[in-house]
Amino acid sequence: MNVSGKSVFDQLAPGYDLSFSERLPARWLRQRVLDRVSRCLPGKARILDVGCGTGDDAIWFASQGHDVVATDVSAGMLDVTRRKRAAVPREVRAKLAIARYDAAGRSDALPKGEFDLVFSNFGALNCIQDLRPFFEDIHGHTASSGTVALTLMGPFCLWETIGFAVRGDWHRAARRWNGHSTYKLDAAVQAVWYHTVSAVKAMAGHRFEVLDVSGVGVFVPSTEFFPVCEARPGLFRSLAKVESKIGASWPFCRMGDHFLILLRPRRT
Numbered sequence: 223m224n225v226s227g228k229s230v231f232d233q234l235a236p237g238y239d240l241s242f243s244e245r246l247p248a249r250w251l252r253q254r255v256l257d258r259v260s261r262c263l264p265g266k267a268r269i270l271d272v273g274c275g276t277g278d279d280a281i282w283f284a285s286q287g288h289d290v291v292a293t294d295v296s297a298g299m300l301d302v303t304r305r306k307r308a309a310v311p312r313e314v315r316a317k318l319a320i321a322r323y324d325a326a327g328r329s330d331a332l333p334k335g336e337f338d339l340v341f342s343n344f345g346a347l348n349c350i351q352d353l354r355p356f357f358e359d360i361h362g363h364t365a366s367s368g369t370v371a372l373t374l375m376g377p378f379c380l381w382e383t384i385g386f387a388v389r390g391d392w393h394r395a396a397r398r399w400n401g402h403s404t405y406k407l408d409a410a411v412q413a414v415w416y417h418t419v420s421a422v423k424a425m426a427g428h429r430f431e432v433l434d435v436s437g438v439g440v441f442v443p444s445t446e447f448f449p450v451c452e453a454r455p456g457l458f459r460s461l462a463k464v465e466s467k468i469g470a471s472w473p474f475c476r477m478g479d480h481f482l483i484l485l486r487p488r489r490t
Contacts, residue, residue, distance in 0.1 A: 232298030273346020277303030439479030
């Protein structure tokens with residue numbers, strides 16, 4: 223993530239929960255990811271949350287009894303996470319550490335020790351074009367029986383393509399197709415790269431093998447179309463039911479707003 227990118231996320235931090243995390247579709251999508259990832263964990267895990275944002279995932283894992291290190295490159299996001307940590311019960315607070323970590327590998331140090339889970343949710347790593355340094359960085363910090371779980375934005379989103387095309391906004395309908403775009407907020411600009419599953423596998427290289435890929439936000443819509451579900455609770459329940467049944471199957475696992483890819487260190 224570049225300097226302008228930090229500025230974008232620092233600016234987004236105060237209103238992020240209201241615009242995304244607290245909305246019904248986002249809560250459902252987040253819990254779907256957490257439930258899937260939790261199946262990979264031992265009873266008590268040590269977890270590294272990369273790009274923790276405002277800390278909801280990290281706090282949830284800590285509330286389940288896991289030891290969590292929540293990291294982000296954005297000072298604004300970490301400030302919100304600290305405020306949330308201060309408001310949770312003491313036993314949860316004791317399970318949650320917060321540190322600055324740049325997953326692009328250009329500054330700071332990765333927290334020490336091995337982790338049972340290296341986790342990154344909702345496209346934090348899409349701010350990085352080349353993930354090879356990240357995979358090199360975490361390889362020595364992932365337990366041999368551990369899991370790497372990354373929720374990434376891919377180059378094709380069914381909801382975006384159809385939804386914006388219906389509105390006649392062809393630029394936004396196709397914005398992911400060439401693999402990159404930009405996000406602008408006031409004078410700040412953040413580059414975004416849409417990674418394919420095969421590209422992630424290639425960047426992980428010989429260090430990790432892929433266990434599973436599932437779609438996130440295939441039938442439940444992407445952020446711009448949340449109002450469709452919020453205005454029609456019955457439709458939302460139907461879409462969530464369909465996604466629960468077939469969102470992990472081919473080809474739908476490649477058609478969501480995000481995909482969840484699970485990897486593990488290769489055994490030597």
